[in-house]
Amino acid sequence: MSPASEATAGEALAAAREAGIHRIAVPTPFAVGRVNAYLIEDDPLTLVDSGPNSGRSLDELEQGLRALGREIEELGLIVISHQHMDHLGLVSILASRSGAEVAAIDVAVPFIENYAEAAAADDDFASQIMVRHGIPADVMHALRSVSQAFRAWGAAATVTRPLADGERLELRDRSLEVHFRPGHSPTDTVFFDADRRQLLAADHLLKDISSNPLISRPAGGEDRAQSLAVYLESLRRTREMEVDLVLPGHGEPITDHRALIDSRLELHRRRADKLRRLIAERPRTAHELAQALWGDIAVTQAFLTLSEVLGHTDLLLNDGLVRELEHDGVVHFEAVA
Numbered sequence: 001m002s003p004a005s006e007a008t009a010g011e012a013l014a015a016a017r018e019a020g021i022h023r024i025a026v027p028t029p030f031a032v033g034r035v036n037a038y039l040i041e042d043d044p045l046t047l048v049d050s051g052p053n054s055g056r057s058l059d060e061l062e063q064g065l066r067a068l069g070r071e072i073e074e075l076g077l078i079v080i081s082h083q084h085m086d087h088l089g090l091v092s093i094l095a096s097r098s099g100a101e102v103a104a105i106d107v108a109v110p111f112i113e114n115y116a117e118a119a120a121a122d123d124d125f126a127s128q129i130m131v132r133h134g135i136p137a138d139v140m141h142a143l144r145s146v147s148q149a150f151r152a153w154g155a156a157a158t159v160t161r162p163l164a165d166g167e168r169l170e171l172r173d174r175s176l177e178v179h180f181r182p183g184h185s186p187t188d189t190v191f192f193d194a195d196r197r198q199l200l201a202a203d204h205l206l207k208d209i210s211s212n213p214l215i216s217r218p219a220g221g222e223d224r225a226q227s228l229a230v231y232l233e234s235l236r237r238t239r240e241m242e243v244d245l246v247l248p249g250h251g252e253p254i255t256d257h258r259a260l261i262d263s264r265l266e267l268h269r270r271r272a273d274k275l276r277r278l279i280a281e282r283p284r285t286a287h288e289l290a291q292a293l294w295g296d297i298a299v300t301q302a303f304l305t306l307s308e309v310l311g312h313t314d315l316l317l318n319d320g321l322v323r324e325l326e327h328d329g330v331v332h333f334e335a336v337a
């Protein structure tokens with residue numbers, strides 16, 4: 001990071017602190033590194049996201065709160081931004097120690113309250129998608145084991161305060177608008193302080209990494225949601241908002257959300273175009289397309305790269321530029337002449 005952007009990040013965090021919002025970066029075992037929880041000094045004392053379910057994460061979160069003169073027992077409200085385990089794993093422990101209310105968007109409640117079953121159903125769903133799109137069975141089984149090994153980093157929690165899209169979460173000193181912004185996951189929610197033009201965005205918008213619109217089991221219904229198409233629509237809606245400061249779920253604050261969103265939209269346009277050209281050469285499965293783009297893919301990355309490719313083939317299908325050819329349960333994408 002350059003000194004200039006460090007200064008900007010420092011200033012941005014100072015602006016957040018001035019508004020009573022303090023970042024606590026909690027360790028995770030995942031490639032993404034630390035996850036940002038945010039303490040909001042208000043009434044009720046509010047924590048947005050928690051970190052994963054581990055002793056070390058709990059310890060560091062607790063130390064972070066103490067450094068701010070606070071104890072877990074003082075929390076009055078815990079807000080969950082989305083269903084991923086690095087954001088919700090500690091919620092149940094924090095809520096039982098503090099008696100805090102737990103708030104999350106209504107569509108996330110079944111997942112959060114039945115975490116183990118929901119995560120297992122996600123794995124079943126992912127396995128079907130992987131086989132259908134050309135990932136070899138041994139890779140699929142290896143990924144299932146990895147996923148099961150990581151499952152305990154999440155945990156179920158009881159949501160006492162389900163939120164509706166568009167409602168306001170009223171604290172003593174601020175009003176947070178609740179906006180549903182699915183795409184990175186099926187339950188992403190951002191919280192907007194319109195008076196201060198500050199947006200708690202979790203993983204909907206990250207500064208240094210393009211939020212992976214993971215293929216995931218839809219909240220209702222059978223069909224796979226078009227994660228990237230949904231995500232791009234969510235980004236366009238956020239682009240319209242009057243925001244000075246975005247506080248993301250990982251990494252540093254964002255002060256130029258429109259430029260960042262424009263660069264993400266452009267990245268996805270270029271990638272869809274590249275995939276269209278690869279498909280025009282000859283029909284390929286999504287897994288073959290991922291290999292053509294990124295070479296030999298580490299087993300643990302196979303589902304991420306598959307998600308990325310399927311996001312773009314969805315866009316090409318929607319535009320009528322490619323079609324699916326299904327043979328023996330495996331899909332090849334073919335150019336439409």
Ligand SMILES: [Zn+2]
Nearest residue numbers: 084184185203
């Ligand atoms: Zn996430």
